Amino acid sequence: MTPKERAEKSAAAMWSGDGASSWVGMELISVDEGTSEMGLTVEKHHANGHGMCHGGITFTLADSAFAFACNSRNQATVAQHNSISYLAPAMIGDRLTARAHEVHLQGRSGIYDVKVTNQNNTLIAEFRGHSRSIKGTLFEE
Numbered sequence: 001m002t003p004k005e006r007a008e009k010s011a012a013a014m015w016s017g018d019g020a021s022s023w024v025g026m027e028l029i030s031v032d033e034g035t036s037e038m039g040l041t042v043e044k045h046h047a048n049g050h051g052m053c054h055g056g057i058t059f060t061l062a063d064s065a066f067a068f069a070c071n072s073r074n075q076a077t078v079a080q081h082n083s084i085s086y087l088a089p090a091m092i093g094d095r096l097t098a099r100a101h102e103v104h105l106q107g108r109s110g111i112y113d114v115k116v117t118n119q120n121n122t123l124i125a126e127f128r129g130h131s132r133s134i135k136g137t138l139f140e141e
Helices: 003-017 019-024 055-070
Strands: 027-032 035-041 077-086 095-106 109-117 123-133
Touching (some): 003 019, 003 027, 019 055, 027 055, 055 077, 055 109, 095 123
Antiparallel strands (some): 027 035, 077 123, 109 123
16 A cells, blocks of 8 residues: 555545534545645634634644644544644635645654645645654554
């Protein structure tokens, strides 16, 4: 099995049990070893009282991209620590894309950066996730 095939199979296993990401309206665009890309179109129910995308929605999109990237090797992996910086507002109708990539992986710990952009390639947020692998896999190999 190639690394990309393993990542895709891991993502399929995760997506089948991930009610939160699909409920929010996300789609998994692509996945490979240590990377993923997810998308979301901002709708009225994603907006805060200012008419902008709620920061929690942006965080959730970035966190989901992080999760698919750090679980791409069929090793159960969870978040240990995450942080986000909001750089520009996302508005209703915007198409957000979260691109996650692995920065460092050693032993059971990893670091992943996620950039969230809109359809104009405006940087909306930057997210850094620290992962920790745990016992278990996503599928039998």
